[in-house]
Amino acid sequence: MTTPDHPSPAQGPAKPESPDRVYRSPSSIVAGVLLLGLAGWLGGDAVIVGHGRTPWLALAALLCAVPLVIAFTLRPGVFANDHRLRVRNPFRVVVVPWGQVAGFRSSFSNEVVVESGAKFQLWAVPVSLRARKRANRAKMREAREAGGGRPGLSIVPPGPTRAQTDQIMDDLSQLWEAREKAATSQGEVTVKWAYEIMAPVAAGAVLLAILLAVG
Structure with a gap:
């Protein structure tokens, strides 16, 4: 389906995207860096000086744990421009044109609600x-x-x-209200799963289970 953001060749080149406003959680980023450093220290030590199955168990654990740490700490982000809202959560990326947004909700988590009734949590904008x-x-x-x-x-x-996250939700609501009727803000909601995160986690979990089962 052709949308204003992705016109057919007969319609001419697409209009350039406006710069994104980027929202991320500084505390999550700091926690992720610290956890990755700790995992690298402990896992690297086990791989280098470990004996028997220990290095393989450490590698399997790292293969499983490192992508999870990245997914829940460094990866989440919310990117908003004049055309759409892009939500990068731990295991998927959701792109919502402003014309498809039905509203924002804040209770114990911050969410964007789309016209179909589906809700998507904004992991990068946690409620405090x-x-x-x-x-x-x-x-x-x-x-x-x-x-x-x-x-x-x-x-x-x-x-x-x-509160900072409440102010972010106010900013997103104002941008939505200003842009929801624009021709370039129409289109379909798309959801893309983060297989680059899920695949190594699954591989590490399977390898770890095999090593533990073999004994």
Whole structure:
């Protein structure tokens, strides 16, 4: 099916993509780097100085564990431009043109809801209840200070404090509302599985199971 973002040759070249706004979790990236460093240290030591089946068990465990660490820490990202939202989750990539977005939901996780009713979690934009509480306390404190601390005179200042991930969801909602009717924001939702992550995990798990079964 031809869409405005991918026109047929008779329609001329496609319009260039606008730059992406990239949203990722810094804490997840830091955790991923630390976990990969720990896995490399322990696994490398087992491979180099281990005896018997130990090096093979270590290699199988690394083959299984390293892609999982990458999938859940370094891989997730949300990429938004004027035409579409691209959600890169641990095991799949979902591309949603703005015209297919039905809304965004935030509760215990942040999600994008499409017109078909399907929901896709935004792994790269995790909900932090602690950050929300901290932002709410800061907002209340600013309101008291703006009102001079006297009851009945508290005024919420402009631009209220927001948790970072809630602000990101606000930004995505504003971009969707501005672009959902655009001709270049129409098309179909596509889902692509991350076989480059799933294949080595499966191979490592099978190899590890065989080694443990053989004894």
